Amino acid sequence: xxxxxxxxxxxxxxxxxxxxxLRKLNAFLDSIIENIPAMVFVxxxxxxxxxxxxxxxxxxxxxxxxxxxxxSPRDLFPAEQAEFFMGKDRxxxxxxxxxxxxxxxxxxxxxxxxxxxxxxxILRADGTPSHLLGISIDITERKVAQxxxxxxxxxxxRRVAERTSALSEANLRLQREIEExxxxxxxxxxxxxxxxxxxxxxxxxxxxxxxxxxxxxLLSVILCCASLLERDDSPVSPAQAAEEIxxxxxRAAVLTRQLLAFSRQQMLAPRVLDLNxxxxxxxxxxxxxIGEDVELSIVAQVDLWRxxxxxSQLEQVLINLVVNARDAMPExxxxxxxxxxxxxxxxxxxxxxxxxxxxxxxxxxGVGMDEATAARAFEPFYTTKPPGRxxxxxxxxxxxxxxxxxxxxxxxxxxxxxxxxxxxxPQTLESVSGAGPAEAxxxxxxxxxxxxxxxxxxxxxxxxxxILKLQGYRxxxxxxxxxxxxxSATFPERIDLMLTDVVMPEMNGRELAQRICGQRPELQVLxxxxxxxxxxxxDDALTRDTFLQKPLTPDSLSTAVRRVLDAPR
Numbered sequence: 362x363x364x365x366x367x368x369x370x371x372x373x374x375x376x377x378x379x380x381x382x383l384r385k386l387n388a389f390l391d392s393i394i395e396n397i398p399a400m401v402f403v404x405x406x407x408x409x410x411x412x413x414x415x416x417x418x419x420x421x422x423x424x425x426x427x428x429x430x431x432x433s434p435r436d437l438f439p440a441e442q443a444e445f446f447m448g449k450d451r452x453x454x455x456x457x458x459x460x461x462x463x464x465x466x467x468x469x470x471x472x473x474x475x476x477x478x479x480x481x482x483i484l485r486a487d488g489t490p491s492h493l494l495g496i497s498i499d500i501t502e503r504k505v506a507q508x509x510x511x512x513x514x515x516x517x518x519r520r521v522a523e524r525t526s527a528l529s530e531a532n533l534r535l536q537r538e539i540e541e542x543x544x545x546x547x548x549x550x551x552x553x554x555x556x557x558x559x560x561x562x563x564x565x566x567x568x569x570x571x572x573x574x575x576x577x578x579l580l581s582v583i584l585c586c587a588s589l590l591e592r593d594d595s596p597v598s599p600a601q602a603a604e605e606i607x608x609x610x611x612r613a614a615v616l617t618r619q620l621l622a623f624s625r626q627q628m629l630a631p632r633v634l635d636l637n638x639x640x641x642x643x644x645x646x647x648x649x650x651i652g653e654d655v656e657l658s659i660v661a662q663v664d665l666w667r668x669x670x671x672x673s674q675l676e677q678v679l680i681n682l683v684v685n686a687r688d689a690m691p692e693x694x695x696x697x698x699x700x701x702x703x704x705x706x707x708x709x710x711x712x713x714x715x716x717x718x719x720x721x722x723x724x725x726x727g728v729g730m731d732e733a734t735a736a737r738a739f740e741p742f743y744t745t746k747p748p749g750r751x752x753x754x755x756x757x758x759x760x761x762x763x764x765x766x767x768x769x770x771x772x773x774x775x776x777x778x779x780x781x782x783x784x785x786x787p788q789t790l791e792s793v794s795g796a797g798p799a800e801a802x803x804x805x806x807x808x809x810x811x812x813x814x815x816x817x818x819x820x821x822x823x824x825x826x827x828i829l830k831l832q833g834y835r836x837x838x839x840x841x842x843x844x845x846x847x848x849s850a851t852f853p854e855r856i857d858l859m860l861t862d863v864v865m866p867e868m869n870g871r872e873l874a875q876r877i878c879g880q881r882p883e884l885q886v887l888x889x890x891x892x893x894x895x896x897x898x899x900d901d902a903l904t905r906d907t908f909l910q911k912p913l914t915p916d917s918l919s920t921a922v923r924r925v926l927d928a929p930r
Contacts (some may be wrong), residue, residue, distance in 0.1 A: 712771075
């Protein structure tokens, strides 16, 4: 064998080995293309006929490979779509770079599909294109979902626009209603105080006859005794006549305080009290309210627990409830006022919390209320009485007072079976204000300070001046605020205390005190009044310690003056 023969044999061996490697590589690439989970196709660059079309392409389009090979898009798709595909193909081959088509519709035997396609040019060594490689992913489900989401978004926007329009209209209606309600509330505010005053006047009118009768009796005693004191042949000793006058005056003062409490023209101050004592003290006036055809019974528990409340407010609660009870018994009946201790262990449906309570019960045998009326009984301005007989504020006032005092009120009523109001007031372990063993009254301490007395009533000013002078004080009397201001400005020495009426023509007592205290910062002030008007109730400076309730007595006047003078500054 020659050398040439050996070389020829060696070359043939190498050729056969290279072909085997190439075949193996082609088989590997064919396997990859066949199994890749995306449609892969290859077209020739000249005619754009399909030369490769994998199994995923068959599944995606519904075309078989044997129906695709050697054909162009014109042979498989509608003309418009085929021209779209081929136009993109030529652009890729012409520009020599990849084209990424994010959304591409295709009509197939399986229906319309949406593809995400990348088209890549396959170039020869000289840079000219030989084939077009295409890789497509089926995004039909995503596209359908996106389209559905977009449609849902458009529908949502449409509904939002409709709802916004509806809300705008509703808002306009609401604004109109708010404006109407505001106007109604403003009108209500304007009439509310008038209605409250009407209620007070109505109640005072019912009391007027009985009160006038009692005052006339008391005035008869005072006038007769005063007349006897002027006679030399009087069968009554001066001391006895003076005692009768004093007792009659004290009874008149009690009546006045009850009327002031009823009209809420009194300085209010909650204190520890004996409920039974308040009920007994109000009993005479209650009898005048109910009339002779109503039988009043008061059942008071012995050793009743103490509670804390403003006495005048409690009296108003009693009067309002008794007036309602009387109106519910036009033909007469029975009225029970009862007090007792109640310990609530578990909160009930009536809203009364567990604890120790002092119960005040007012029960009548009147016409009662049906469920609808009882449900609204405590509403302000709600009334079942005929016009001119009530404003509907009585029970709402009772409810407010009880709640402000930390208590509860429970209504139990039935048509034709009467009505019961149970008022629960919290127990207190403190002693009753002013309670204690009876002691002989102490004579008020004397003094030598200088006092400025401002009182526009000549008789009251004269009597008060004499009482204070008897106690050792130097008194500068002033009939008007203007005189008081002049005395303060011209009196050269120290003035220790000003005793002034609250209600006066030129200015009220508080305004006078502010002006004089600006001149004399060391001045102490004691206010006095027969009732508490707006100037008194709205001023924080006026307290029980700096206020003297009329009518005056020598002891009350002297004690109050000494108390203010001795108080820490």
